[in-house]
Amino acid sequence: MGPGLLSLVVFIALIIIWAVVLKRNIVEAAIVCVIILPFFGGVEQGPELLVGSIKYVLNYEVLYASLAFVFMSFLLQYSDLLGGMLKIFTRLFGRLKGGPAYVNTAISSALGCMSGGNTPNAATAGAFTAEWLLKSGWSREQAATLIAANGGLAAGFPPCAGLFIVLGFPTVAGVVGEGSLYAALFITGLYQVLWRVVYIHFVVRKNGIKPTLQGEQEPVGAVLRKYGYSMSLFLGAIISVLMTMGPIPNYFSSLSEVWSDAMESINLLVWLPTLMILILLVLDGKNIAKHFTSWEDAVEKFIPHLSNIGGLLFFIFAASNTISKLGLGDDVVALLDQMNLSPIVTVFVIYILIAFVAGPLSSTATLTAVGLVAHAILVGVGMDPLLAAASILMVSSTEGASPPASGALFVACGLTECDPPKIYMPLIFWFVVPITLIACFIAMGVLPMPVQ
Numbered sequence: 001m002g003p004g005l006l007s008l009v010v011f012i013a014l015i016i017i018w019a020v021v022l023k024r025n026i027v028e029a030a031i032v033c034v035i036i037l038p039f040f041g042g043v044e045q046g047p048e049l050l051v052g053s054i055k056y057v058l059n060y061e062v063l064y065a066s067l068a069f070v071f072m073s074f075l076l077q078y079s080d081l082l083g084g085m086l087k088i089f090t091r092l093f094g095r096l097k098g099g100p101a102y103v104n105t106a107i108s109s110a111l112g113c114m115s116g117g118n119t120p121n122a123a124t125a126g127a128f129t130a131e132w133l134l135k136s137g138w139s140r141e142q143a144a145t146l147i148a149a150n151g152g153l154a155a156g157f158p159p160c161a162g163l164f165i166v167l168g169f170p171t172v173a174g175v176v177g178e179g180s181l182y183a184a185l186f187i188t189g190l191y192q193v194l195w196r197v198v199y200i201h202f203v204v205r206k207n208g209i210k211p212t213l214q215g216e217q218e219p220v221g222a223v224l225r226k227y228g229y230s231m232s233l234f235l236g237a238i239i240s241v242l243m244t245m246g247p248i249p250n251y252f253s254s255l256s257e258v259w260s261d262a263m264e265s266i267n268l269l270v271w272l273p274t275l276m277i278l279i280l281l282v283l284d285g286k287n288i289a290k291h292f293t294s295w296e297d298a299v300e301k302f303i304p305h306l307s308n309i310g311g312l313l314f315f316i317f318a319a320s321n322t323i324s325k326l327g328l329g330d331d332v333v334a335l336l337d338q339m340n341l342s343p344i345v346t347v348f349v350i351y352i353l354i355a356f357v358a359g360p361l362s363s364t365a366t367l368t369a370v371g372l373v374a375h376a377i378l379v380g381v382g383m384d385p386l387l388a389a390a391s392i393l394m395v396s397s398t399e400g401a402s403p404p405a406s407g408a409l410f411v412a413c414g415l416t417e418c419d420p421p422k423i424y425m426p427l428i429f430w431f432v433v434p435i436t437l438i439a440c441f442i443a444m445g446v447l448p449m450p451v452q
Helices: 003-021 026-041 046-058 061-076 081-093 099-112 118-135 140-151 161-167 178-207 220-244 247-253 257-264 268-289 295-325 328-339 343-357 363-380 385-401 407-416 420-443
Strands: none
Touching: 003 026, 003 295, 003 328, 003 363, 026 046, 026 295, 026 363, 046 295, 061 268, 061 295, 081 099, 081 220, 081 268, 099 118, 099 140, 099 178, 118 140, 118 407, 140 178, 140 385, 140 407, 140 420, 161 178, 161 295, 161 363, 161 385, 178 220, 178 268, 178 385, 178 420, 220 247, 220 268, 247 257, 295 363, 343 363, 343 385, 343 420, 363 385, 385 407, 385 420, 407 420
16 A cells, blocks of 8 residues: 555544544544654655645635635624525415425525535524424424435535535646536535425425415515515625636637736636625625624634634645645555446445445535545546536535434424434435435436536
8 A cells, every 4th residue: 555545544544533433623633634644755755745735725725715705604694694585585485385395495505505514504594494394284304304404505505615625635636627616516506406306395295285375475576676685695606607617708818818817817716705705795794793892802703613614624635735745646546456346336335435424424524534535536437527526525415414413413303393313214215315326327427517
């Protein structure tokens, strides 16, 4: 076993032991990995690799993007925009059979596009819709299953922490464009939403659920006029994507070399969170400011949000860079030569492994532990790097539906007063297994991905 593969094995083992056995903060394990992994290349080479990995991260624009989305998620907690979105979703879906279920799915998807965590996602969407679901005819188990599963949409839609972790993989960086992966993850998120529609339709027919009266008091136009401004937040993502992908950048690039250089300098992962934060502050900055007594108070409340995910990403990126420099790619190729598995079998084995690890670990911890080696193996057996990356992110998002340690699961059960073990099998049957299968079909090119 070469130093690259050996360092990866140690990396995975430390992460899992630290989080599951010792029940310590995963950031601590990442720090330990950054310190010890460089020395797998030798005592003399170790210090140079360590310093090089730190320099790499400090100049990595993906780190800025990830921290910016953490900041945006923090601001949204104190904003009234989410309430406005709820009014719109309620009015649009209130007349449908299973309306509250569609509202919960829509809110979870919207929050997922704003970089929420799986557990906060389930808590926020569930707080608005749990009682509504129960009153409309959903059983406690069915409502808890949907709320917990929808929590995973925070990791199923971009931007999410997992997206930035995957972009740091040595088998992804420089091979898969940031914009392409962003778009691909959005499409896999839509596949997940479509599957949730199947589940909602099943429950509605099984329980004989009728439309609710929620949201029928005002015309749609009146609701949109009153709260439609809250949806303007998504302009930050729309503008950034349009300026980096498709006909607009192609047109300007064709005008002259100066315009071409200017368009190439626009970085999606820098401008997307920046524009969304600016729009959020313009729309609701005064209201957000009322929640803080001073700048010092705001900083004190923000630091806990930043320290965990920010520290994790910083040291994970550094460790990934070290593993790459130690020759992981060559080691994986050598290992694959000995395994002799068919590509299709390899895909299923890898994704079952990821879904299994997502049970005790979060989506970010899952990607940290097994994402890198999974992507390397998939690419090694001929899978498209973009499809492999997007589908790996899709499987890791099953964290919200993976018993027994899902935070979203316990939040959902708390909101619906459901006994957690009662939804273990429904979550696995309705969400973990189907989403894993959909991801396999995406990786193999069976399901269409227009971003290719």
